[in-house]
Amino acid sequence: RVAAFAIGCVLSLAVAYPNLDYLGNESFALRFFNSVPGRPDDFGRSLHTIETLTGALPESGEKPSGRRNNLLEVAKRLNLTKLVEAVTKVGLHHVLNHEGPFTLFAPTNEAFDNVPGYCSDVPLLDIVKYHVALGAHKKMEFKNNVQLNTLLVGRRVRVNIYPNTKEITASGRSVSSPDNRASNGILHVLSGVMCALYKGNAAFELQRCPSFGILNSFINMTDLYNALNADGPFTVFAPTDSAFAKLSPDLVNDLKNNLTALKEVLLYHVVPDVWYAAGLSPGQLKTLQGQKLTVDVNTGAITINDANVVLPDATVGNGVVHAIDTVLLPKLADGAGAPFKPSVLLV
Incomplete structure (x- = not known):
């Protein structure tokens, strides 16, 4: 099983939470790299990684096949040189030159330059x-939450359509220029690189990331594991351990002693459907708990109620997980806005 999501949690949260002692622990990372398919002896340190790309196209030494406008030719015409270089380096140029039909989700050179740190691993x-x-999938054929099988066996790209922000995303990355036709398929230009090589659903992948240890223990205590591992699709706003550390010890104890209230709090962090960052706009989202979350988006920064999204767009099999730095607490039964007390929580 691939652990890109768990690795991404560790590496990305290291910036936001440098005091956590497991972050940067190489032995921890290697345990996950062991499960990366393809080059097991490299423990994730493949000879070719994103950071080795220069944008210079290597000489193939082969005669042109005579068939024009294949996917790689279209990518070259669009100046997607780092993508073409990547395809050539890993030896898939022979496939994209003439086989198919395929849909190529093609990140721009700038997208490769600005990948999250975990992509390099x-x-x-x-x-x-x-x-x-x-298969060749045109923009007009896309439906919200359709999942497309890829050359990476067992991993699928999720397509989402967001009318409010006028965005179409592929595993959370915006499609900036769709429907570039080739002789062997369709090319859609992406504004970002998709690195979430996952397989499991939300609860399973959260269990693999130690940044969410307290959340995971509460999920198990309330028997929500199977619910969060169901088909969904869901969006989970996942508080880190540091988020739970902001709560008073008395409040945490109250939650542990009132599993009904704890379950309500956890369900307040889960929203039906898949909401990647590109699809979020100022407004409200109704949770599985029944109450609504307030979303604010300001120059790329996303807040949910009073919580900051510190790691967005962690794709999982049944949706997406966003790491947040503050626990979200539902409104009280009396609507008074007093400090949270499980005894007066709406249940």
């Missing part, structure tokens, strides 16, 4: 395979 071969979906 994912073998480039896996990343490239994940960007090639089987």
Whole structure:
């Protein structure tokens, strides 16, 4: 099983939470790298990684096949040189030159330059395979939450359509230029690189990330594991351990002693449907608990109630997880806005 999501949690949260003692622990990371398919002896340190890309196209030494406007030719015409370089380095140029049909989700050069840190630890071969979906899928054929099988066996790209923000996303990355036709498929230009090479659903993947130890223990205490591992789709706003540390010890004890209230609090962090960052706009989202969350988006920064999203867009099998730095607490039964007390929580 691939652990890109768990690795991303560790590496990205290291910036926001430098005091956590497990962050940067190489032995921890290697345990997850052991499960990365393709080059097991490299423990995730494939010869080719995103950071090795220069944008210079290597000479293939091969004669042109005579078939024009294949996916790689279209990518070259659009100046997606780092993508073409990546495809060539991992040896998939022979496939994209003439086989198919495929849908190529093609990140821009700028997207490759601005990848999240954890992308550098994912073998480039896996990343490239994940960007090639089987079959030719035009923009007009996309439906919200459709999942497309890719060359990376067992991993699917989730497509979402957000009318409010006029965005179409592929595993959370915005489609900036759709429907570039090729002789062997369709190319959609992406504003970002998709590095979430996951397989499990929300509860399963959260259990693999130690940043969410307290959340995971509460999920198990309230028997919500199976619910969060169901088909969904869901959006989970997941408080880190540091978020729970902000709560008073008395409040945490109250929650532990009132599992009904604790379950309500956890369900207040889960929203039906898949809401990537690109699809979020100022407004409200109704939770599985029944009450609504207030969303604010300001120059790329996203807040949910009074919580900051510190790690957005962690794709999981049944939706997406956003790490947040503050626990979200439902309104009280009397609506008075007093400090949270489980005894007066709406249940």
